[in-house]
Amino acid sequence: MSLNPTILIQNLLNGLMVGGLYALIAVGYTMVYGILRLINFAFGDVMVMGIYFAYYGATLIRLSFPLAVTVSLAGTALLGIVIDRLAYKPLRNSPRISALITAIGVSFFIESFAVVFFGPNYKPFLDALENKTIAFESFVIGNVYLPKIIFIILGITAIALFILFVIVYRTKIGMAMRAISADIPTTSLMGINVDNVIGFTFAISSALAALAGVMWALRYPSFYPYTGFVPGLKAFIAAVFGGIGSIGGAVVGGILLGVIEMMIITLFPTLMQYKDAFAFIILIVILLVKPAGLLGKRTVEKV
Amino acid sequence: MIRNTQGKSERNPILKLEHVTMRFGGLTAVDDFDNVAYEGEILGIIGPNGAGKTTVFNVITGIYFPTSGRIIFDGIDITPYKPHQITHLGVARTFQNIRLFGDLSVLDNVLVAQHHLLSTRDADKILVRHGKEPKVKGHLWFWRAVFKIGYREKERQMIEEAMNLLRKVQLDHLAYEKASSLPYGQQRKLEIARALATEPKLLLLDEPAAGMNPKESEELMEFIKYIRDEFKLTVILIEHDMKVVMGVCERIIVMDSGKIIAEGTPQEISRNPRVIEAYLGKEWEHVNT
Amino acid sequence: MVTAMRTMKEKTRRDLTLTVLFVIFVAILLQVANVKFDSYQKQVLSLMAIYGIMAVSLNLVNGITGVFSLGHAGFILLGAYTSALLTIPPEQKAMIFIIEPAHPFIANLHTDFFTATIVAGGISALGAFIIGFPVLRLSGDYLAIASLGFSEVLRILALNLQSITNGSLGLKGIPNHTNIWWSWGWLLVTVLFIVSLVKSSYGRALLAIRENPIAAEAMGINVFKHTLLSFVISAFFAGVSGSLYAHWLTTIDPRITTFGPVLTYYVLIMVVLGGLGSVSGSIIGAILFAFLMEWLRMFEQPFTLFGRQYPAIQGMRMLVLSVLFVVTMIVWKRGLFGRAEITWDGIRKLMKKFRRSGSR
Structure with a gap:
């Protein structure tokens, strides 16, 4: 098999980029799961809402693109808080399965909401940009074309993850988040307002998902209400891959998943159409071989 | 002693x-x-x-x-x-933190423990492998249970055995109560009875x-x-x-x-x-x- | 004790008679509907039963065994494609497989509807057996995601195995075999089978697994084997419902909104509305769901509300249903029936209560 180095490099970069986007969503899953033991099924849909907000902000209200994205991040952060308060908070003491079903319901609701209010058809995201050419420009090194947009996305992803780490590991609220994920009852005894911290977690993880969504749409510009479904699931898989509950694990898991996906189709181009299936197979293998994930801690259920 | x-x-x-x-x-x-x-x-x-x-x-x-x-x-x-x-x-056991089948009746809790005696194929394989006498309690398989081929009689026997056991531990008067509704002491007793039902x-x-x-x-x-x-x-x-x-x-x-x-x-x-x-x-x- | 046994025996016999009478009564009602209803109403009536089969079979795994699977759509899809490929006449297949001709084995297959439905159930059951081995070793949320993933994998396969499934073009011209009798007949079979199972020692074992898997295992129940059993049976009937559904729709394709997770969500809504864990609840939930789906259809055409004209709102049905779903989970929690079942004893007690309050 002869590998075209151009395609190899491009795919590797693409894999890194997609992996970074998975990572942005995966940290949300992992933070919420760490605190509430809940898979917030709706993150994929929050991501799509982020795309819609930015798109309509730029096209309908005619905000400049950066401002539209900022508004979108704020809007989704608020959406995250609202979802938690309305849908999950009433079920804090119910069986975990009820919360999971509700999360599915919320995801389904957001999808339906988008169909009704934004329409079921694909929309061209690049309409949101004043200067569309940026999405198509490339660096040319010899005969290798490297799309500029990939580097922009990689850069923003890195900055966003850096800010997240600073928040989680260097601020008071971050410490509270980590404390809660270790032990909710004790933390509330320490005088921390658990609900506020959970709300903050939802806000920050929703905003990250929206940011991932916007960047996703820059790279794959055609979007519709179900666009978030597959990336959402894959991001969850990435979180499990890295070890659910561990933020570093989510980042590593996301990037690895993105790169592995791209490498498989680079090596076996005939499997291209089955790309979306790999992640689930990786999930099964990981859970059977190393249930705690790459960086997670293994917990033994007390009998 | x-x-x-x-x-x-x-x-x-x-x-x-x-x-x-x-x-x-x-x-x-x-x-x-x-x-x-x-x-x-x-x-x-x-x-x-x-x-x-x-x-x-x-x-x-x-x-x-x-x-x-x-x-x-x-x-x-x-x-x-x-x-x-x-x-x-x-080998049967009870648990430190009671683990009854809370939503099932007292009788059903005991019946569940008898379930494995319906078909002793798996146990017999192990027993034979170690040169022991197999149990062979009759192989009542899944299909007979679903299509009720001679199953009702078996079910009656199981209930009778379970009631006998409950009588011995003095829980028979509570047979149709929900397990989770029993007082604590009785729950502990039921857990023992359930373990006993596995023979x-x-x-x-x-x-x-x-x-x-x-x-x-x-x-x-x-x-x-x-x-x-x-x-x-x-x-x-x-x-x-x-x-x-x-x-x-x-x-x-x-x-x-x-x-x-x-x-x-x-x-x-x-x-x-x-x-x-x-x-x-x-x-x-x-x-x- | 002996007399107690005898009265119990009499009671079972009487309940059996009542059940048979009830089935005959429903059959008569269906016959009346068959004569009086227009074809649209008959379609809806068939769909209710198809949804009923989907809901009752999902409930076996999610409500009774307490294992949260989200793979139902995958098994329905497997059944739908299997039976459609078996009943579409070879000439028709030659016409619809335009991008790539059908695999020779597929191209010449042809059976009657009943055989096709049985085979569909069998293939779905086989699929569940294979998928179950890795998936059912997982627990809780992981199992949910992995089963959802597998149903997506099946959909991706259907989208890409051009010579078997005709890819994204889907299968067209499936004979319109599903009628009231087929669908309600299969619903009856499903319910009889599953109720008979649940009321046997095997059913108690499944309930025990739901209540406390660790204790169930310690009581000698092979939890994995029994969970797999319920998964496979559930998939068999999901396959059957898929077959009926395909011959009801007459056109199937692997879009995300037809056989994707949305379908699993639909079935989940039916079960949750009716009460997770209740067979009767699942049936009522399914009937209610089918009814709501049709009734809400009016919003998807131009409609008049409080004397004002509104344009059609696409997706309104799903929006209303998803709201109903979330609200049920948060406020109502246990759905219509909770885990309770409609039994003849229950009805008798209810009637007694009515009579007493009536005579007062």
């Missing part, structure tokens, strides 16, 4: 733990546990919280796979088997007296002796209530930090200075006051 007075050499060990060690990461929960349970005896395991008592039960019943060592039950090395297989071979030779009781008042634990002591004789069992029990342990056990193993620190009759244990120092002291005073 008669059994206990017989010489050690005549007694037949039904369960042997050979150098069993269980580690979780850096924590050694059970450290080189090497002891036996003799057929027909009531053996107590005591020790402070975190001494590794429940872990011993979990290793015996196959919930945990020991880091090293072997477990021999009734001549069969049961170390590699899964919990349900070990139950098929004749064990060895019964493991994990803190059966926890949360009972003195009168209830008095009854429990009689009850444990009664089921031992009635069902021809060997009983191992973990217990914190010293009155129960001293009153019912014929032999006691004392554990601390995963190790066996003493073993002997209740009298010997209560005089052992190491035990008194490590653990018994306070509790013993507590019982005497």
Whole structure:
């Protein structure tokens, strides 16, 4: 098999980029799961809402693109808080399965909401940009074309993850988040307002998902209400891959998943159409071989 | 108590733990546990919280796979088997934190424990592999149950057996109550009855007296002796209530930090200075006051 | 004791008679509907039963065994494609497989509807058996995601195995075999089978697994084997419902909104509305769902509300249903029936209560 180095490099970069986007969503899953033991099924849909907000902000209200994205991040952060308060908070003491079903319901609701209010058809995201050419420009090194947009996305992803780490590991609220994920009852005894911290977690993880969504749409510009479904699931898989509950694990898991996906189709181009299936197979293998994930801690259920 | 007075050499060990060690990461929960349970005896395991008592039960019943060592039950090395297989071979247990099927009736709880006796194919395979007599209780398979081919009669038999068992433990009047609606003491009793329904030779009781008042634990002591004789069992029990342990056990193993620190009759244990120092002291005073 | 046994025996016999009478009564009603209803109403009536089969079979795994699977759509899809490929006449297949001709084995297959439905159930059951081995070893949320993933994998396969499934073009011209009798007949079979199972020792074992898997295992129940059993049976009937559904739709394709997770969500809504764990609840939930789906259809055409004209709102049905779903979970929690079942004893007690309050 002869590998075209151009395609190899491009795919590797693409894999890194997609992996970074998975990572942005995966940290949300992992933070919420760490605190509430809940898979917030709706993150994929929050991501799509982020795309819609930015798109309509730029096209309908005619905000400049950066401002539209900022508004979108704020809007989704608020959406995250609202979802938690309305849908999950009433079920804090119910069986975990009820919360999971509700999360599915919320995801389904957001999808339906988008169909009704934004329409079921694909929309061209690049309409949101004043200067569309940026999405198509490339660096040319010899005969290798490297799309500029990939580097922009990689850069923003890195900055966003850096800010997240600073928040989680260097601020008071971050410490509270980590404390809660270790032990909710004790933390509330320490005088921390658990609900506020959970709300903050939802806000920050929703905003990250929206940011991932916007960047996703820059790279794959055609979007519709179900666009978030597959990336959402894959991001969850990435979180499990890295070890659910561990933020570093989510980042590593996301990037690895993105790169592995791209490498498989680079090596076996005939499997291209089955790309979306790999992640689930990786999930099964990981859970059977190393249930705690790459960086997670293994917990033994007390009998 | 008669059994206990017989010489050690005549007694037949039904369960042997050979150098069993269980580690979780850096924590050694059970450290080189090497002891036996003799057929027909009531053996107590005591020790402070975190001494590794429940872990011993979990290793015996196959919930945990020991880091090293072997477990021999009734001549069969049961170390590699899964919990349900070990139950098929004749080991039953109760749990420290009661684990009843809360939404099911008292009767159904007992019936569930009889389920594995419908078809003993899996158990028989293991028994034959180890050169033992298979149970062969008739193979009533899934299809006969769904299409009701001779199944109703079987179901009636099962209910009758379950009711007989409930009568013996005096829970028959509550047969159609939801298990979770029973008072605490009765729930503990039902858990024992449910374990008995699996037709064990060895019964493991994990803190059966926890949360009972003195009168209830008095009854429990009689009850444990009664089921031992009635069902021809060997009983191992973990217990914190010293009155129960001293009153019912014929032999006691004392554990601390995963190790066996003493073993002997209740009298010997209560005089052992190491035990008194490590653990018994306070509790013993507590019982005497 | 002996008399108690006898009265119990009499009671079972009487309940059996009542059940048979009830089935005959429903059959008569269906016959009346068959004569009086227009074809649209008959379609809806058939769909109710198809949804009923989907809901009752999902409930076996999610409600009774307490294992949260989200793979139902995958098994329905497997059944739908299997039976459609079996009943579409070879000439028709030659016409619809335009991008790539059908695999020779597929191209010449042809059976009657009943055989096709049985085979569909069998293939789905086989699929569940294979998928179950890795998936059912997982627990809780992981199992949910993995089963959802597998149903997506099946959909991706259907989208890409051009010579077998005709890819994204889907299968067209499936004979319109599903009628009231087929669908309600299969619903009856499903319910009889599953109720008979649940009321046997095997059913108690499944309930025990739901209540406390660790204790169930300690009581000698092979939890994995029994969970797999319920998964496979559930998939068999999901396959059957898929077959009926395909011959009801007459056109199937692997879009995300037809056989994707949305379908699993639909079935989940039915079960949750009716009460997770209740067979009767699942049936009522399914009937209610089918009814709501049709009734809400009016919003997807230009409609008049409070004397004002509104344009059609696409997706309104799903929006209303998803709101209903979330609200049920948060406020109502246990759905219509909770875990309770409609039994003849229950009905008798209810009637007694009515009579007493009536005579007062």
